[in-house]
Amino acid sequence: MDINIVLEELQNQNKSVYKNVFNHYYKGLVVYANNFLFDQQASEDVVQEVFISLWENAKSIEIKTSLKAYLYAMVRNKCLNYLKSIKITDDLNVIDLNSMLTLDEDLDSISDEEKTVLYNHILKIIETFPESMQQVFKLKFIENYKYEEIADEMGISVNTVKTQLKRAKIKISESLVVVLALLSIHS
CATH class of the missing domain: 1.10.1740.10 (RNA polymerase sigma factor, region 2, helix turn helix motif)
Incomplete structure (x- = not known):
């Protein structure tokens, strides 16, 4: 319409x-x-x-x-x-990077090959996380658990789950800045 x-x-x-x-x-x-x-x-x-x-x-x-x-x-x-x-700031522009990565139309400018590079890089970053952060991240984004379910499964608080996910997201975003910069140089 x-x-x-x-x-x-x-x-x-x-x-x-x-x-x-x-x-x-x-x-x-x-x-x-x-x-x-x-x-x-x-x-x-x-x-x-x-x-x-x-x-x-x-x-x-x-x-x-x-x-x-x-x-x-x-x-x-x-x-x-x-x-x-709620007093959360984005001094590193992590949120802007995340919004670019989560909107499909913004990723249209990079090739499928470059998307695969990004995806593989994210997997490598996740492997460097401490064991508990890896587990929280995988339960949330691969198993699609809710915060409460992750907390119950791991015997930790919901706030710990949220903190671990926030830290994971920051680590991924910081690392992806470099990869995105390299991809833009090659295009």
Whole structure:
């Protein structure tokens, strides 16, 4: 559907179009938010706030790219504001790197071969983690466990799980900066 028509229908408070937009983007936006927050409930809350804002401010919204890009940018900004509100800063720009790596359209600029290099590099980084961090990371991202399930399985607190995942993400992101720089030199 044409973005102008969708936007016009949203501005006219068309609940059916709004519901379709919500159903189409909600799950992906929650996954995207969770890459910033590592907290499923907070991620869902952020995405719901974005959709409330979309509904309440539809008449004044100007979308210059696509609705998808607009929604993802809103989620990213709300996540960053949320992290600031709980006193988490991103001095190393890890969050910006992560958002680039998690949005498929941003990875379109690199070849499948380069994506394979990135993936293999991530696996090598994970192998250098301390044993407990490796286990937490694998349970979360390979086994798809929830924080509470990881904590129960390993006999640690949920906060320890979150801390281990945050440290793992920072280590991966720091290492990937070098790989991405090398890939951009070769392209």
